[in-house]
Amino acid sequence: RTLLVVVAGVLVVLTSACSREAGPMPTGGGGEDPGPAALATKLRALTQDVCYRSPADIDPPACEKYVTQLGSIPGAAREFARGEYGRGDHPGLAKAANSLGQGLKAYNNAQCGRSAGGNRDDEACTQTLQDVADALDDVQAGVQQLPQVSGQGG
Numbered sequence: 001r002t003l004l005v006v007v008a009g010v011l012v013v014l015t016s017a018c019s020r021e022a023g024p025m026p027t028g029g030g031g032e033d034p035g036p037a038a039l040a041t042k043l044r045a046l047t048q049d050v051c052y053r054s055p056a057d058i059d060p061p062a063c064e065k066y067v068t069q070l071g072s073i074p075g076a077a078r079e080f081a082r083g084e085y086g087r088g089d090h091p092g093l094a095k096a097a098n099s100l101g102q103g104l105k106a107y108n109n110a111q112c113g114r115s116a117g118g119n120r121d122d123e124a125c126t127q128t129l130q131d132v133a134d135a136l137d138d139v140q141a142g143v144q145q146l147p148q149v150s151g152q153g154g
Contacts (some may be wrong), residue, residue, distance in 0.1 A: 036080045036148040039073070043140045046070060052136060055129035060122055063129055064113030067104055070132065074101035077139050080146055093142030100135035103128060 046052060051063035077097035083089030107113065112125035143149055 036143055036146040039076050039080065040140070040143050040149045043073070043136070043143060046073075047136065047140065051129060052133045055133055056126055058129075060107075060112040060120070060125035060129060061115050063107075067107050067113065067132070070100065070104055070136070073136075073139060074098065074104070077143065080143065090142060090146065093139065093145070096135055096138035096142050100132065100139050103132035103135050107132065 046066070046069060049063075049066045050058055051066040055063070074097040077100070078094055081090040081092075081094035081097060106128045107125065110125055110128060111120050112128060114120055
């Protein structure tokens, strides 16, 4: 019984350690949630990727890392869309986040990240990457409207 409790405790610690996206933590914040401004910065960086700028000019499997980097964006955007008190203050951002999540899922489900072979449809994958880019535009626009990013409030 003691062993079971110890194993369960270790699993809880390991699970919580993996719950955050890998990457550098913001400095000077004491480890708290970096907030919408940090998401806006991440979005600006991701929109410099060739997979965002020119999805028709790149082989879809080459965008697998980009798609992976976008993986945390829909959830974070939905969280900020709920607003400070969970009222759903930003429905446009929530809709954009859902569209982005659907695009990422479509890319993965169609095995667009796979190298040659399989049943991958490159044309469909390229369209999916374009849909992801369009949704990312909408998410970025929605995040820019958040008071914490636009400077219109707290």
